[in-house]
Amino acid sequence: MKRNQNYVRYITFLAAFGALAYLSAAFLKIPMIAFLKYEPKDVILILGGMVFGPIFAIILSVIVPFFELITTSSTGIIGFVMNVIAAICFVLPPVIAYSKKKKTKNLIIGLIVGIIMLTISMLLWNYLLAPIFFGYPRSQVVGMLIPIILPFNLIKGGLNSLFVLILYKPIVKALMKSNILRKSDFNMINNESKWTNYAIIALIIITIILLVMSYFKLI
DSSP states (O other): OHHHHHHHHHHHHHHHHHHHHHHHHHHOOEEOSTTOEEOOHHHHHHHHHHHHOHHHHHHHHHHHHHHHHHHTOSSHHHHHHHHHHHHHHHHHHHHHHHHHSOOHHHHHHHHHHHHHHHHHHHHHHHHHHHHHHHOOOHHHHHHHIIIIIHHHHHHHHHHHHHHHHHHHHHHHHHHHHTTSSOGGGTTOSTTHHHHHHHHHHHHHHHHHHHHHHHHTTOO
16 A cells, blocks of 8 residues: 555655646746757756755656647657757756765765766767758758857756756655655655666667667668
C-alpha cells in the first residue's frame, strides 16, 4: 500500500513539474540571438530531478517537449527532437552529480558539465538534423554554428544554471515546511542508475549512427 502511495505521489509531482515546465516554455519565451528564444523550462526539470532523481528528469525531458509539439511549437518534429536532446544533455549532469552526493560543489560541477554537453550536442545535432528537416545546405548550417548556436546555448545554460543555484534550497525548504514534500519522496525509484545509463547509451548510439550516415553522405 505504501509503495502504491509513493508512486501516486511520484506521478502527481511529475504532472505538477511537467505543467510548470510546459507553461514556462509556452509563455516565458524571450528573443535572444537571431531566431532563437530563451525559456527557463530546464530550471524546473533540474529542480524536479534533484528531488526525485534522474528518471524523473528524463521523463519530463521527453513529455514536456511532446506537449509543446502538439500545442505551441512551430518547428514540428525537428523542434521536438532538438528539445529532448538539449534537455537531456543539460539536465542529466547536474541531477546525476547531485544524486550521488547532495553538495553544492557537486551541483556546480554538474551544471558546468551540463552547459558543455548542451553546447556541444546542439552544435552537433544542428549540423546533423537541420539539413534533413529544413532542407538547408549543410554549408549554410555550418555558417550558423559559431556565431548563433554556440553563444545562444552558452548563455542559455549559464542563465538556467544561475537560476537553479538561486532557487533550489528556498523552494525545497518551503515545500518541506508546508509538508507538500516529504523526505520519503527523494529518489524513490529503484535501479535509477541502470535506467539512466540505458538512456545515455541510447543517445550516444543514435548520435554515432547519424554521424556515420552523415560521413558517408547517406543523410
